[in-house]
Amino acid sequence: MKRAKKPDVKLAALLESGTLNPHARDVHDPAFIASDFFDSRDLVQVRYEMLRRVRTEGQTIAEVAARFGVSRPTFYKAQVDFDREGLAGLLPDKRGPRGAHKLTGEVLRFIEEARATEGSLSTKELLERIAAKFGLNVHRRTVERALRREPKKKRQ
Incomplete structure (x- = not known):
């Protein structure tokens, strides 16, 4: 008899909060591959670490974007959002219209x-x-x- 797999509590929390990285498999940064601390499924953590690599370690945007599985425009948007709002700016935006915008x-x-x-x-x-x-x-x-x-x- 097979044992039931333990539920992944962190995965469930990321899904519920809307911060699950849909492109976690595209993250090829060594820290995310070889560490229990860094989790490529955590979108906010991935975005923050991506920005940190450029700002504090002086890595180029092109190489960091490639290792973190994002485009350069995505990197620049994260950078602007972080500069404007801090960590809250790294949270994903809600998609779609914000209510009945034609039927006032x-x-x-x-x-x-x-x-x-x-x-x-x-x-x-x-x-x-x-x-x-x-x-x-x-x-x-x-x-x-x-x-x-x-x-x-x-x-x-």
């Missing part, structure tokens, strides 16, 4: 009013009215999702 409160009120006065409006007609009034080209699915969320807000 004003547009949502317009949709609600249009549906209240003319309940049988189709999505296509709503899109045409939004484009005419606000000059916005909104995808039909965006409006459909907003319409599905609307009843949930009224119940609360």
Whole structure:
């Protein structure tokens, strides 16, 4: 009978915090290969050590970027983020839009009013009215999702 593998607590923590390095296998720096302390899966640690090699040890950006499995533009972005925010700048950015950026409160009120006065409006007609009034080209699915969320807000 095979023994169950112990769960990797650090891996789970890195996944949960969003700091798991998706390119850990591309890190070929000797310190990360021969050490229990350095962990190529830890994105913040990899970025910090990469910057440290250039700043304190005087290694070139090109060679450090190659050993750490990143492009030079990625290195420069990490450098700017670190200079601006410190260690917090090395945390990965959240991806994607930061909320409903086209359907503002004003547009949502317009949709609600249009549906209240003319309940049988189709999505296509709503899109045409939004484009005419606000000059916005909104995808039909965006409006459909907003319409599905609307009843949930009224119940609360």
